[in-house]
Amino acid sequence: MQIILLFGLVGVAYTAYLILRILFAPLRNVPGPFLARFTNVWYLFQVHTGHVERKNCELHETYGKYNLLEGPVVRYGPSRYSFNSPEAIKTIYGHSTQFAKSSFYDAFMVPGVWNVFTERNIKFHASLRREFQATYTMSNLVNFEPYVDQCARLFDQRLHEVSVAGVTIDIGHWLQCYALDVISQITFAERLGTLESGDDIGGVMKALEDSFYYASTVGIYGEVHPHLFAVVSFLDRLGVGGKGKGLGYVIKVAQEKINAYKAKPAAIYEETQDGSEEFVSKFMKQNATNPERFTTNHILNGCAMNIAAGSDTTGISLSAVLYYLLKNPGCMDKLREEIITFRNDGKLSESPTYKQSQDMPYLQAVLKEALRLHPAVGQPLERVVPEGGATIAGKYFAQGTIVGVNCWAAHRNKAVWGQDADEFKPDRWLTKDADKLSAMNRNWIPFGAGSRTCLGRHISMLEMCKLVPRIIRDFDFELADGLEADWKTVAYWFVKPSNFRVRVRIRSTVP
Structure with missing residues (x-):
C-alpha cells in the first residue's frame, strides 16, 4: 500500500x-500540438506514420493563418521548434553559425565511427570536410560523365524492354537502381548490377531503408542509440530480422569493395585519358600522400557515405521530376519542345552532356521546381542553440534548445514563393525580377544550407541533368493509376515514393 x-x-x-x-x-x-508540450512521443508517432513532412507543413500553415507573428515558428516537442522563414535559415545555418547538429544525427552513425554527415563538433567537421571537398567539386565531377553515360544507356535499354513488353513498372525503383549503379561506378569503378537485373543486389537498398527508419525514429531519443544499436547488431549476428540490416551493413559492403579494388593490378590507379578517376582511387592517393591526415578511415567513410547518401536522394529527386511533369502535361510538352529544339539545332548530343544541360533554361527550371516541392529530406534539419542563446524570428531561444528548418515547410512559405507556392510552376524560376529570383535561390535548400550543405549535391545534379533530357526525348510515360491519382510516399528521413507505377512507350516519331 x-x-x-x-x-x-x-x-x-x-x-x-x-x-x-x-x-x-x-x-x-509558441504554438503546437498539445501533447508536444510534454513529450517527444508526439513527434515520434508522426515520424512512425511515415508522413511527418506533411504534418510539419500543416503546423506552419495552421498557426500561420491565425497568428502571423507565431506562424514562422511552431513547436513539435518540449524543446523542439520548427521554422520556415528566410531569417531562420540564415541565422541557424549561415556559414559563420555556431549552431551544432543535435543528437538526432547520432543515430545515422555506427557508434564510435565518425563520418562527415553526422559529426557534431563544428571545428572537427570543418577539418573533415576540407579533406573531402575538392573531390566533390563540379569541375572535378564532370570527368565522371563517361561513367554516368554507361548507366544511362543501360537504363535506356531497360525502358525499351519495358515498352516492348507493354507492362507497368515501379519507375521509382528503377530510378534508384540507376542512381545506385552510378554512385557505385564512380566510387569503385564497377556497378553493383542493379540496372542489369532490377534486383536489390546484396540487399543494399533494403539495408538503407532499414537504416533510415531506425535513424529517423531512434534519433529523436539520440542518447539511447549506442545501447539500442548494440542490441540490433547482436540480433543481426544471430540472423534475427533478416540479412543486411542498417548502415553497418553498408559500411561492410563498402569495405569489401575497397578490398577488391586494392587487389586489382596497380595500373588501375592511373587516370584515364578522359580524366575520370574513381573516388576510391583518389582517396587512396590522398592516403598515400599523407596517411596521418587522410587515414584509411577517411577512405572507408568517404566510400560508404557515397553509397549511403548517393542513391536514395537522386532516385527520389528523379522520381519527383517525372511525377510532376506527368501531373502537369503542359510542362512536359514545354520541356520536350526545348529538348527537341536543342537536339535539332545540334546543341544536344545523343548522350546529353552536363555542359549542354546548363544552357537549357526550362530544364533547369523544372529540376529546381521539382526539388522545391519534393526535397528528399522530410524532417527538420535540427541544430542546437549555442551558448548565450539566440534570437530567431523575433523570439529568444535559450542555449541547448533544438531548432531547425524543414525544407518542405520553407519551400511552401507563401511570403517567399507566392500564393501559388503549393503548385508546380517551373516558370517561376524564369522571372526577370532579379530580386525575386535571388530570394528564391537563397531559400531553396533541398541539399541543406551553409557549411553543412550536402557534399554530394553536384553528383546528384550531374545525374539528373544528363538523364532527364534523354528519357523525355526518347520515351512517353503515363501514370498507371491515371492523371487524377496522387502518388504515395513514405517519409523516414527521406520522402520516398512507394510503388510509383508508370507505362512506358518508345517515341516512334520524333519531330
Whole structure:
C-alpha cells in the first residue's frame, strides 16, 4: 500500500512539474500540438506514420493563418521548434553559425565511427570536410560523365524492354537502381548490377531503408542509440530480422569493395585519358600522400557515405521530376519542345552532356521546381542553440534548445514563393525580377544550407541533368493509376515514393 501511495505521489509531483514548466516557460506562447508540450512521443508517432513532412507543413500553415507573428515558428516537442522563414535559415545555418547538429544525427552513425554527415563538433567537421571537398567539386565531377553515360544507356535499354513488353513498372525503383549503379561506378569503378537485373543486389537498398527508419525514429531519443544499436547488431549476428540490416551493413559492403579494388593490378590507379578517376582511387592517393591526415578511415567513410547518401536522394529527386511533369502535361510538352529544339539545332548530343544541360533554361527550371516541392529530406534539419542563446524570428531561444528548418515547410512559405507556392510552376524560376529570383535561390535548400550543405549535391545534379533530357526525348510515360491519382510516399528521413507505377512507350516519331 505504501509503495502504491509513493508512486502516486511521484506521479502527481511530476505532473505538477510539467504543468508549472508549461505555464511559466519563456516559450510557452509558441504554438503546437498539445501533447508536444510534454513529450517527444508526439513527434515520434508522426515520424512512425511515415508522413511527418506533411504534418510539419500543416503546423506552419495552421498557426500561420491565425497568428502571423507565431506562424514562422511552431513547436513539435518540449524543446523542439520548427521554422520556415528566410531569417531562420540564415541565422541557424549561415556559414559563420555556431549552431551544432543535435543528437538526432547520432543515430545515422555506427557508434564510435565518425563520418562527415553526422559529426557534431563544428571545428572537427570543418577539418573533415576540407579533406573531402575538392573531390566533390563540379569541375572535378564532370570527368565522371563517361561513367554516368554507361548507366544511362543501360537504363535506356531497360525502358525499351519495358515498352516492348507493354507492362507497368515501379519507375521509382528503377530510378534508384540507376542512381545506385552510378554512385557505385564512380566510387569503385564497377556497378553493383542493379540496372542489369532490377534486383536489390546484396540487399543494399533494403539495408538503407532499414537504416533510415531506425535513424529517423531512434534519433529523436539520440542518447539511447549506442545501447539500442548494440542490441540490433547482436540480433543481426544471430540472423534475427533478416540479412543486411542498417548502415553497418553498408559500411561492410563498402569495405569489401575497397578490398577488391586494392587487389586489382596497380595500373588501375592511373587516370584515364578522359580524366575520370574513381573516388576510391583518389582517396587512396590522398592516403598515400599523407596517411596521418587522410587515414584509411577517411577512405572507408568517404566510400560508404557515397553509397549511403548517393542513391536514395537522386532516385527520389528523379522520381519527383517525372511525377510532376506527368501531373502537369503542359510542362512536359514545354520541356520536350526545348529538348527537341536543342537536339535539332545540334546543341544536344545523343548522350546529353552536363555542359549542354546548363544552357537549357526550362530544364533547369523544372529540376529546381521539382526539388522545391519534393526535397528528399522530410524532417527538420535540427541544430542546437549555442551558448548565450539566440534570437530567431523575433523570439529568444535559450542555449541547448533544438531548432531547425524543414525544407518542405520553407519551400511552401507563401511570403517567399507566392500564393501559388503549393503548385508546380517551373516558370517561376524564369522571372526577370532579379530580386525575386535571388530570394528564391537563397531559400531553396533541398541539399541543406551553409557549411553543412550536402557534399554530394553536384553528383546528384550531374545525374539528373544528363538523364532527364534523354528519357523525355526518347520515351512517353503515363501514370498507371491515371492523371487524377496522387502518388504515395513514405517519409523516414527521406520522402520516398512507394510503388510509383508508370507505362512506358518508345517515341516512334520524333519531330
